[in-house]
Amino acid sequence: MHKYLFLLLASYFSHAQTLTGTVKDSLGNPLANANVIAKPLVEKQGLKFSIADHFGRYKLELEKGVPYEVRVSYLGYKEAILNLEANSELKEHHFKLKETGQQLKEIVIDYEYKPIIVKKDTLIYNVQSFANGNERKMKEVLEKLPGVEVGKDGSVTVQGKKVTQMMVEGKSFFGGGSKLAVENIPADALDKIEVIDNFNKVGFLKQVSDSDELAMNVKLKEDKKKFVFGDLEAGAEVANDNGFHLLHTALFYYSPKTNVSFIGDINNIGKRTFTFEDMMRFQGGASSFISGRKQLTNLYSFATGNTDVIENKSQFGAFNFRQEINSKLDVEGFGIFSKLFTATLSESQNEYLQNSSFTFEDKTNKGNNKSILGIGNIKLNYSPSDQSRWFYNSQYQFSTNDITSQILSIRDGQQNTFENINNADNSQVKQFLEWHKQYKNKNHTTTFVINQSYENKKPQNSWLTDTEFLTGLIPLQNDSFYTIEQIKKVKNNSIDALFKHYWILNNYNHIYTNIGNNFGTTSLEITEKQYLTDGTINDFATGGFGNDLNYLLNDFYVGFEYKFKIGKWVNKPALYTHFYHLKTRQILENYTTNKTYFEPQWNSEYEFNQSEALKFNYKLSNDFPDATKLLERYTLQSYNSVFKGNALLKNERFHTASLRYSKTSMYRGLMLFANLNYNKKIKTIRNVIELAGINQFTTPTITDNPETNWRFYGNLSKKINRIRIQLNSNLSWFNYIQSLNGQTTSNNRNNQSVGLKIRTATKKWPSVSIGYDKSFSQFSGLTKSSFTNDVFSFDFDIDFLQHFNFKTDYEITFNENSNNQKTNYRIGNASLSYHKKDHPFRFELSAQNYLNNGTKINNSFSDFLISNNTTYILPRVIMLSISYKL
Known part of the structure; x- marks a missing residue:
């Protein structure tokens, strides 16, 4: 294996050549985001490309022995061309572009040799430049786009930022989630992929709304813009007789005015x-x-x-549809x-x-x-x-x-x-109404929004046992068999409204005014009864159980935000005044409180350049308890737990702050993201716990004991030739005060994890990924406990013999607790598929959990409980599936 990897690396370095340089104008000013495209002058070789960074630097990784035509383009400038011979030893070249002298509207852009177009906040990928035609789904295309990653859960990130809105032809696709799109839209329907940062569905709000959304818009090929496409898939188990099966269909009809989609799945x-x-x-x-x-x-x-x-x-x-009336x-x-x-x-x-x-x-x-x-x-x-x-x-x-x-x-x-x-x-x-209006001088814009929601829930719980339980905590009557029934009736209603005015004083100063009201009510009834074997009923209400609560919380607020810009530094301080009104009515007493709080905020961003920025956010907030925490009588929660609320609870008050740094450089093949979050509660609601054996009685109380929580996340990705190395870390520190059986202790729950992943980053090689993650967890309070986890992962994906594809993933996890007890488990999946290009049928043989591992093991701890958990999982599943593409 090591010999094979060595030969693979040696093969690459003997066939790789790097060309670097700069792109500048005639005055020597760098042209950031200029497109540098190397077109091979022989068949069966792919385009190479680069985008100049803010210093105008570019880097091209070329194949040795291949002649190239290198074109450099930038809006408003004449295109420059460099011809490289097959055995050229040129390592560095600097381009100087001259202005066209034409008006921008007269410039015609030829997209044929531009796999990526960069605008201020939009990235456009030309799919044809990256796909080889063997891809089935959109997911497989996205995985080949530089800077784009697709998670196993269907999430999509671009240069480290998560896509929050998925669209097709400018319209939201199935609510905007990415999973349905990437796993169902056929690859051969894609023409271009647009990535839009700071996205806002209302165009004229983009200048003032401070949106942090990242949208991905799929542009379809011309012959797919009025077309039915999709696929059908059926699979059945072939190795055993467990009855495993799969049926899946994804059908789409798109036209300029009508879109209809259907996705069905049985498995x-x-x-x-x-x-x-x-x-x-x-x-x-x-x-x-x-x-x-x-x-x-x-x-x-x-x-x-x-x-x-x-x-x-x-x-x-x-089922999803859109119709342009x-x-x-x-x-x-x-x-x-x-x-x-x-x-x-x-x-x-x-x-x-x-x-x-x-x-x-x-x-x-x-x-x-x-x-x-x-x-x-x-x-x-x-x-x-x-x-x-x-x-x-x-x-x-x-x-x-x-x-x-x-x-x-x-x-x-x-x-x-x-x-x-x-x-x-x-x-x-649930329903909402939004209205957005921009006035004639475009310096004033208003937004009005109203939300309404009504929910009706009727949960019923029953506990059956032949043993008396929760002795002393519930009013059981002696019986040969115990049947306890709990009935809840919950009705929640909320109406939220907001009016916001945006005033643009000039390019460097904005003032925003907010007036809003959040109104919510809850009606909650709970009864617990014991049904005895002689037909009589023991109502727990006589023992302090049974709740009947009417809850109302109203929050009226007025806020002012001032946004100003100093050079590259953008700030937005804000001050909100909240008028809270909380009212509860229960069996024993009624309670009303009125509070007025000032809640300041501060958002700040410094953009060093187009690919490097630092963001800071701070907020002081108040959070009032929900209805369940205010219940004045006892409630049965589980076979070993009873809860009693506190009708006199007040609001929690806490500070939150975050600092985020991001840097991307295509020239260096570098992506760096770091995020630090801080949360400190100065008024805290925490449960007081009475524990007798395994039986728990909990009730919440409001305290002045502070709680602090630090979290850090960092991710560094570096491309070295055709290998990408990724480092990540996730650290958290949580300190709080806990009362258990009358004893108050200071608890610490800390977690640290670091990870390393190495994967190939070229279409010519098989896709190979090797990863290692190490995590530590510590708890200290009444006792001290710790866990460690080691996870090794391997993914392999290769196309061979033109029409075949093989994929496998393997993961092994090692656990160890503070008593030096060690456990481990292994999970592996694999698939072999056959698909002839331009042919509608595809065949796949897949093995899920091919090691037939029966369990997963993990460790956890809470305020008063340390657990070692074993979960049983599905056995080995070997299936043969056939899919047909329309």
């Missing part, structure tokens, strides 16, 4: 079409101008691609249906921390989850003029969840068995 191998981020985007239904409202529905189980189960059955369908009105909509069944099995060894002793529990949890989700959404985009935009969005969603779990708890040789049944029906209606 039982743990593959999920949606990521959690995609689901959250679809379930949003709220304007991006009003943020901070907590999500009310937990959709995690519908969206995670999950093989950490012993059984998984998934059915998914999504006329030049001023567009209608968009989507519908989603998901049906999911999972069976899980996990084992854990738990160590409960107490003041002077420890309690150990061996726990086995086996569960079944049946879930159904439906979402319908419609959006109207109305543009009565170039200076006015209206948006209206309405969404309805429903979900049902039926969860059954069997828990076996063994402690001190005693075995207890519990069955927990959870049923929940949830429905929600």
Whole structure:
């Protein structure tokens, strides 16, 4: 293996040649972002390209023995050409471009030999310059674009920044999530990929909105702009008789005025079409101008691609459309249906921390989850003029969840068995209206937004066991079998409104005025009862259980922001005044509080040059407790946990600050990103815990004990010839005060991780990636504990014999705890596919978890619990699948 790698490297260095230099104008000024293209003058050789940095420097990595025509172009300047002979020894060349003397509007740009076009905040990739025609999906094309990376979860980053909005032909694709696009849009439909930084859906707001969004817009080939395309795929298990199968379809119709898409998927191998981020985007239904409202529905189980189960059955369908009614009105909509069944099995060894002793529990949890989700959404985009935009969005969603779990708890040789049944029906209606207006002199712009949401949830929990539990914490009556039923009725309603005025004094000074109101109510009823075997009912209300809460929180605020620019330094200090009104009504007492707070903010950015910047953000905030923390009576949470709220809780108050540095240099092949976050709570809500064995009683309290949290993330990527080396680190330090069994301790939870990845960065070689990650975790408080994890990963992707492709990925994880107990597990996947270019059929033989590893092992800790967890996963799955491309 080492010999092979050596020969591979030796082969590269014997066939590589580097040409460097500068691009400047006739006065010697550097021309940043000039395009430098090397066109081979022989067949079967690819274009080489570079983009000049802010010093005008460029670097081309050329093949030895190949003649090239090197062209340099820049808007407003005459093109320069350099011819290189096949055996040229030229290592350095400096270009000087002369102005055309023509008006910009008269310049015609020939895109044929320009694989990348760079504008102020837009990058345009010509797909034909990077793809070889064997790619099936958009994902495979993006992986070949310089500076673009696609994660396993379908996320896309460009030069280290994550794409937050995905579009096709300038219109949002399936809500703007990237996963559906990269895994379903056929590669042969792509013409160009546009990357737009500081994106704003309302063009005239871009100058004032300070958007940090990064959008990717897919431009289709001319013959695909009014065309039906997509593919169908079917797969079945071939090695065993477990019944594993896969059916998938992705169909698209695009025309200038009408777009229709359908994606369907049925499988039982743990593959999920949606990521959690995609689901959250679809379930949003709220304007991006009003943020901070907590999500009310937990959709995690519908969206995670999950093989950490012993059984998984998934059915998914999504329909999306856009219709241009006329030049001023567009209608968009989507519908989603998901049906999911999972069976899980996990084992854990738990160590409960107490003041002077420890309690150990061996726990086995086996569960079944049946879930159904439906979402319908419609959006109207109305543009009565170039200076006015209206948006209206309405969404309805429903979900049902039926969860059954069997828990076996063994402690001190005693075995207890519990069955927990959870049923929940949830429905929600959300809508928002946006209006944006720019006035004639363009120095004044206004925005008005209103959000409304209503949610109705009816969860029911049942606990069944033949053993008395939570003795002294719940009012059980002696019986031969115990059946406890809990019924919750939750209704949440919110209305949020914002009016914002943007005033551009001049190019260096802006003033923004904000007036808004956030109004929210919650109605919460909880009952707990014991159903005895003789037919009688023991109502826990007589023992202090049962809650009936009406909750209202209103936040009216006025804010002023002043944005000014000094040279390359842009600042935006702001001061908001918030008037909070909190009112609760419960069985025992009512509570009302009114608070007025000044909440300053400061955003600052210094742009050293177009590819290097430093950003700083600071904010002082207040967060009022939600309804569940204010419950005045007891609530049963699990087989070993009881909770009681605190009706007198006040708001948390905290400082947040972040510092972000970014630098990219195509000349040096360098990308560097570092982010430091700081959070300090000066008013803190934290649970006071009473622990007896494994039984927990918790209640929240407000304290002046500070909590500090530091987080650092860094990523350095460097291209050395045709190898890219990536270093990353993720560090966190969390200090807080915890009260356990009447004893107050200062706790520290710290985590550190560092990683190294080396991968090939050329189309001529197989795609090879080798990675190593090392992580450390420490906890100190009542006791001290630590964990270490070592993860080695390997990915390999090769095209061979013209029509074949082989892929494999392998990962091995080593765990070790503070007691020197060591565990490890290995996961590997592989696939072999055959696809003849321009042929509609594709065949694939895949092996998921080919090592047939049955478990995953990890360690964790919390305020009072240290756990060693073993999760059972899907067995080896070997499938043969056939796909047909329309």
